[in-house]
Structures are given as C-alpha cells and as structure tokens.
Amino acid sequence: MTVTALLDGAGAELLAEACTNFQPGRELQLVEKLRRQYDATLVSAAVTQAALRHRAVSKFDSDAAxxxxxxxxxxxxxxxxxGAHRAQRIAATMPGSSVVDLGCGIGGDLISAARAGLRVTGVERDPATADAARANLAALGLPGEVIVGDAESIDLAPYDVVFADPARRADGRRVFDHNAYSPPWSFVTGLLNRTACVKVAPGIPHDAVPDGVEAEWVSDAGEVKEAALWSGHLYAGITRRATLLPSGATVTDAPEADSGPVGQYIYEPDGAVVRAGLVTAVAAAVDGWLLDPRIAYVTADALVSTALASAYEVLEELPYKEKALRSWVRSHDIGTLEIKKRGVDLDPAQLRRKLAPKGSGSATLIITRIDRDAIAFSCRRVAPSPTAGWPG
Structure with missing residues (x-):
C-alpha cells in the first residue's frame, strides 16, 4: 500500500490518530488498538508512516510531521x-533556474530546491517513492512535478541544472566504490560535462573527480555527510572545498605548513576539512603546525577560535603502553574517557574496556603517531567560543 491511501478520507484520519498516539517501542499495542476501528492493512501503513515520521525528525525537523x-x-x-545549503548555492549562481533531480527519492532535495526559488522536476523509477515525493511537495505547499521514469532515459535538454544522487547501496549494503554506483560512474561523469551537481560518498578518491569539477565535502554538526561535485556554471574555479554546517564556514586553500613538537593545544580538524585534504588551513588559522606531516592533527601554543577544528589542551604526554595508561586512569580517578586516534591501529572502544575507567573524573586521550612512534596525550577538551567562525 502506498502513501496515497493515507492522503485523505479515512486514511488521513487514521494517520493523524496513529501519529498522535505513537510511542517508540509500543507499535504493536497501537496497531491492536487501531484495528478495532480501521482496516488492518490501512492500520499497518499508518503506524509504519508514524514510525517513519518519528525517525525523520533528525533529518527534516518540524517538516517531518x-x-x-x-x-x-x-x-x-x-x-x-x-540540502538547503546545496539548493541555496544553486540559487545564488542561477536564480530561478530549472532543476531536474534524477532519482529524487521521497523528494527531500526537491523541497530544498523549491524553497530556494528553483523550478523543480523529480525523476523517480519506483512509483511508490514517486507518490511520496509528490505528496511531500503538496503537503508543504511547494510547486514542482515528479515523473516516474529511469534517470538514464530522461531528456535533459529542457533543464538548466541536473542534480543526481546515485544509489550507493547494493543488496542492502552500502557501496563505497564509486565504480559500483547506480547509475554507473560513466553516466555521472557524462552529467558533469554540463551544468550539474552530483552527490557522492565522502570517500570519493580525489583522482576520480574529473578536471574542471569542484569537489565540496560537507559536514553537519561535525559529521561528514557527503561530497558534492559541481560543474558547468556551478563550477567556481576551485578544485576542493570543505564546508561546515550549520555555521557555513568554508575553506578552499591548503597553504604550506611545518611540522614539529606538540604545543599547548592540539586541534582536530573537522572531518570535511580532512577529507578535502585541507588540514594545513587549520594550521594557518591557529598559527600552528602539524604534529606529523602525514597525520591530520594540528598543534599550537595559543588557543584560537576556529570553526574548522575542535581544540584540546594538552595536559600530559604519556607512553602508548596499556599498563602505563591504565595506571594513569586510576591515578587520575578517570571515569569518563574519550579516546581519539589517528595514524595508529587500535579500536578505541576495546582500549577503553581494557583501561577500565571507573572514577569520577573525565579526560580525553589522543593517541597518534609521530614519525614511527605511537604516543598518547592526556587532554582537556576546550569548549568552542560562541563566536568561533571562519571567513567564508
């Protein structure tokens, strides 16, 4: 049963009741209650929809309801x-342009683009998913159309901008190799010969990005979400960019940086900055240097507010030996232990279990490699300044 059964009449009434009474973990009780009054198949669809709306809040905020x-x-x-960041970038360069979203799914990107004043058309090969996309545009009062069809068969000539989000799953598993995308990578690179934006996985190899295309790595609240490839009129002449949301901080240059011994602070660059290969921008921002030229940690003697990295005050240098670290945990009464690592082969969760923190204190342990030696630093996370930022 598709969402169309829930759009009006008894289906809409049932969905409203299911959403009002939904409690995570009590779906079966809700189904039993609603089946006394409504058709069993319709009840199943409504309760499933209520559960999906509950989960969707983390992605769509109040729109999810x-x-x-x-x-x-x-x-x-x-x-x-x-999605809003991407749509606003298109609208700033090509206001009011027509955008076709190949493989639009439930229409999340259509919503963002329509709100940015773009004229949107979605293409989706699964009819039930296309129904959801149409319903979402209508529910939010946004213009646009959704076509059932195959992305590779659509005539793109009528559209100013092509947006594509190739499927990165096969047999229910996430696909990391860009050569296994659907539509295939050859189709994606063909799109990038015109004005297009293609969403890809953050692990896209730098050398896979075609010439004349910008790769923008985007993080949201410290979590790397995607890389977007920009071409044609949307290409700004930049090869790599890291953008950090919600601040909107962005960086495009990687200046030269020295490496040297640890200073008073260690800076951990945001994941988008690391993926984009722009770690030295953090060194420039904080007047610092790299701990090791091959590792994405920056160090400095001063505490500088920057949206590009998290800061940790170095309290003590420790040998990377389990016995010594366990002794340190006990002597400092550590109970809450954050373990961060780069350049060393270890499982932080497994090491935490071995160190058995049981005290009342808290600490951060940064374990990394400098030259050939693994080393640990006892640190204190420094809260960012409310005004921390980076010029865009």
Whole structure:
C-alpha cells in the first residue's frame, strides 16, 4: 500500500490518530488498538508512516510531521540542512533556474530546491517513492512535478541544472566504490560535462573527480555527510572545498605548513576539512603546525577560535603502553574517557574496556603517531567560543 491511501478520507484520519498516539517501542499495542476501528492493512501503513515520521525528525525537523516516507527513501534522504545549503548555492549562481533531480527519492532535495526559488522536476523509477515525493511537495505547499521514469532515459535538454544522487547501496549494503554506483560512474561523469551537481560518498578518491569539477565535502554538526561535485556554471574555479554546517564556514586553500613538537593545544580538524585534504588551513588559522606531516592533527601554543577544528589542551604526554595508561586512569580517578586516534591501529572502544575507567573524573586521550612512534596525550577538551567562525 502506498502513501496515497493515507492522503485523505479515512486514511488521513487514521494517520493523524496513529501519529498522535505513537510511542517508540509500543507499535504493536497501537496497531491492536487501531484495528478495532480501521482496516488492518490501512492500520499497518499508518503506524509504519508514524514510525517513519518519528525517525525523520533528525533529518527534516518540524517538516517531518507533515511528510510521507518509505523506509528506503528516508534512509537515503539528504538531511534538510545539507540540502538547503546545496539548493541555496544553486540559487545564488542561477536564480530561478530549472532543476531536474534524477532519482529524487521521497523528494527531500526537491523541497530544498523549491524553497530556494528553483523550478523543480523529480525523476523517480519506483512509483511508490514517486507518490511520496509528490505528496511531500503538496503537503508543504511547494510547486514542482515528479515523473516516474529511469534517470538514464530522461531528456535533459529542457533543464538548466541536473542534480543526481546515485544509489550507493547494493543488496542492502552500502557501496563505497564509486565504480559500483547506480547509475554507473560513466553516466555521472557524462552529467558533469554540463551544468550539474552530483552527490557522492565522502570517500570519493580525489583522482576520480574529473578536471574542471569542484569537489565540496560537507559536514553537519561535525559529521561528514557527503561530497558534492559541481560543474558547468556551478563550477567556481576551485578544485576542493570543505564546508561546515550549520555555521557555513568554508575553506578552499591548503597553504604550506611545518611540522614539529606538540604545543599547548592540539586541534582536530573537522572531518570535511580532512577529507578535502585541507588540514594545513587549520594550521594557518591557529598559527600552528602539524604534529606529523602525514597525520591530520594540528598543534599550537595559543588557543584560537576556529570553526574548522575542535581544540584540546594538552595536559600530559604519556607512553602508548596499556599498563602505563591504565595506571594513569586510576591515578587520575578517570571515569569518563574519550579516546581519539589517528595514524595508529587500535579500536578505541576495546582500549577503553581494557583501561577500565571507573572514577569520577573525565579526560580525553589522543593517541597518534609521530614519525614511527605511537604516543598518547592526556587532554582537556576546550569548549568552542560562541563566536568561533571562519571567513567564508
């Protein structure tokens, strides 16, 4: 049963009741209650939709309460903050342009683009998912159309901008190799010969990005969400960019940086900065240097507010030996232990269990490699300044 059964009449009434009474973990009780009054198949669809709306809040905030989802569509949908950033970039360069979204899913990117004043058309090969996309545009009062069709068969000539989000799952598993995308990578690179934006996985190899295309790595609240490839009129002449949401901080240059011994502070660059290969921008921002030229940690003697990295005050240098670290945990009464690592082969969760923190204190342990030696630093996380930022 598709979402169309829940759009009006008894289906809409049932969905409203299911959403009002939904409690995570008590779906079966809700189904039993609603089946006394409504058709069993319709009840199942409504309770499933209520559960999906509950899960969708993390991606769509208050819009989730009015939207319609499929399980796969919600899993694959772009977080609204990221979609809005992308749509606003298109609108700033090409205001009012027509955008076709190939493989639009439940319409998350269509919503962002329509709100940015762009004229949107979605293409989706699964009819049930296309129904959800249409319903979402209508529920949020946004213009646009959704066509059932195959992305590779659509005539792109009528559109100013092509947006594509190739499927990165096969047999229910996430695909990391860009050569295994669907539509295939050859189709993606063909799109990038015109004005296009293609969403890809953050692990896209730098050498896979075609010439004349910008790769923008985007993080949201410290979590790397995607890389976006920009071409044609949307290409700004930049090869790599890191953008950090919600601040909107962005960086494009990687100046030269020295390496040297640890200073009073260690800076951990945001994941988007690391993925973009722009770690030395953090060194420039904080007047610092790299701990090791091959490792994405920056160090400095001063505490400088920057949206590009998290800061940790170095309290003590420790040998990377389990016995010594366990002794340190006990002597400092550590109970809450954050372990961060780069350049060393270890499982932080497994090491934490071995160190057995049971005290009342808290600490951060940064373990990294300098030259050939693994070393640990006892640190204190420094809260960022409310005004921390980076010029865009």
């Amino acid at each position: 009015r939207m319609y989802f499929t399980p796969d569509g919600l899993e694959q949908a772009t977080r609204s903050t990221v």
